[in-house]
Amino acid sequence: MSLLIHGGIVVTSHRVGPATLYVEGERIARVGKASAKSAETFNANGLLIFPGVVDAHVHFALPVAGTRSADDFHTGSLAAAAGGVTTFIDFTLGHPEVSLPEAVERRLSEARVSVVDYSFHAEMVGWRPERLWEIPAVRELGVRSFKFYLAYSDSGRRTSLGDLKVAMEAIREIGGVAMVHAEADELVDQKGGPFPWARPALSEEVAIAEVGILARRTHCTTYVAHISSASGLSALLSARSAGAPLLGETCPHYLLLDESVYSRPDGHLFSVTPPLRTREDQEALWRSLARRRLQAVATDHCPFTRAQKDPYREHPERIPSGLPGVETLLPLLFSAGVGSGRLRPSDLAWLLSEGPARAFGLWPKKGAVQPNSDADLVFIDPKATWTIHAKDLHMAVDFSPYEGFSVRGKIVGVLSRGEWVYRDGEILARPGRGKFIPWQK
Ligand SMILES: [Zn+2]
Known part of the structure; x- marks a missing residue:
């Protein structure tokens, strides 16, 4: 599977700016002026893209x-x-x-x-x-x-x-x-x-x-x-x-x-x-x-x-x-x-x-937005506002220390190794797809 992500602002530790990302399989293949004919596309207009x-x-x-x-x-x-x-x-x-x-x-x-x-x-x-x-x-x-x-x-x-x-x-x-x-x-x-x-x-x-x-x-x-x-x-x-x-x-x-x-x-x-x-x-x-x-x-x-x-x-x-x-x-x-x-x-x-x-020895497989890194990406709508309520969260606990906190910025999508695991409020990941990542090198 390949995915072309365009229109978003990519955020890394040293740079914030518009970039097109091309994801091939589980990894980021290209960052920048990427294009691909056969890829599925995702329009990230107005979104910040974090590692x-x-x-x-x-x-x-x-x-x-x-x-x-x-x-x-x-x-x-x-x-x-x-x-x-x-x-x-x-x-x-x-x-x-x-x-x-x-x-x-x-x-x-x-x-x-x-x-x-x-x-x-x-x-x-x-x-x-x-x-x-x-x-x-x-x-x-x-x-x-x-x-x-x-x-x-x-x-x-x-x-x-x-x-x-x-x-x-x-x-x-x-x-x-x-x-x-x-x-x-x-x-x-x-x-x-x-x-x-x-x-x-x-x-x-x-x-x-x-x-x-x-x-x-x-x-x-x-x-x-x-x-x-x-x-x-x-x-x-x-x-x-x-x-x-x-x-x-x-x-x-x-x-x-x-x-x-x-x-x-x-x-x-x-x-x-x-x-x-x-x-x-x-x-x-x-x-x-x-x-x-x-x-x-x-x-x-x-x-x-x-x-x-x-x-x-x-x-x-x-x-x-x-x-x-x-x-x-x-x-x-x-x-x-x-x-x-x-x-x-x-x-x-x-x-x-x-x-x-x-x-912890996971860089740059994890935590990076660059070619060859795992395509682990978070899409945030920086303008959306919402309020934290424990009942809306997925954790198996019936209270949140942040109950009632109002938050600006909402996660709209999450890619894990090129696969959507969360999108528009819905979890799409199946149990067991997560992998153990050993210390690299
Ligand atoms: Zn601890």
Whole structure:
């Protein structure tokens, strides 16, 4: 199948302008003055064409606190398709008794129902330096990023700084990335739940400073997940200027919500780790995005329904922590970022597509609009306005933290490897068409 797309404005990290795109099979064949006699054509007049979004941080079907995150790989990937996310990166499930290659194989079979493409980070839970051989072994399976927690010693998920250093040396050897959940455990009140009074920004700042020193000394590229605070951000920037190879991510909820929601009657639904912070933190994060000091905005999509959260209203230490986000990432960032003038459209192509694709070895197969890249494209009508209601979304969760938000910019179509997976409000993708995308090169 071939498709000629004309009349649209193509947005990449370095250029915004009119271009004709010629898609042949699963890939972009030509960009520019393309023409083709036999192709189907799509008139993108008045639309912006972004590279497909790479959401580098989602948790579908995650067992946690005696339950499971509400979206599995099917519903989660439907939500992704509708949100212009053509590649998501989920996590294997780390366990002291399960080798990393075995964990990758298990997760691959769970993800098989996905409607869009995906990749994995190897979660390092209960991992010990005796298992060093597993790091090059999963490289052979196409996985080269490894997720560590500096928090959660209570549930055994924390990696000690000593073990982290050993792992980082091995990850550097294979040209991979250490991804870190940076909260210093000793500065967290384990009983207080996922709220700012129990998990202060200080714990983030200290953990990022520690990780920065290890990254500088081991030369291991290190990606700090879900930066929530101005002080965490400045710890990242100072470590980077001291020579640490640090990459950074923030999430839409830290940009669009603040801690005032916790005093609402339904405030417990906003439980997320790290917690939401102040307006000043938000502003610092937005400024860093405009200067492209972070590599990605990713969602940490980990939704729980009201029925899953409500019973723990009075037991904050046991409430499942996490928010939905994969379906609303691009529309919200487009509206609040580009619509308000805080970001240029090209910044969005960097933060949502090119930056994460480069960080995790998927570039330029993913995250690019250029010849030979996968034809993953999102068509946005920049003038259309709509209002977010959980009931209209495809995620398997009955509330949205952004309920009632009015959004300017609407996704009208999504191509994944040359195939329409979403068009005019309808999902067209069949389960199982998504593919595992290994780290390239
Ligand atoms: Zn996460």
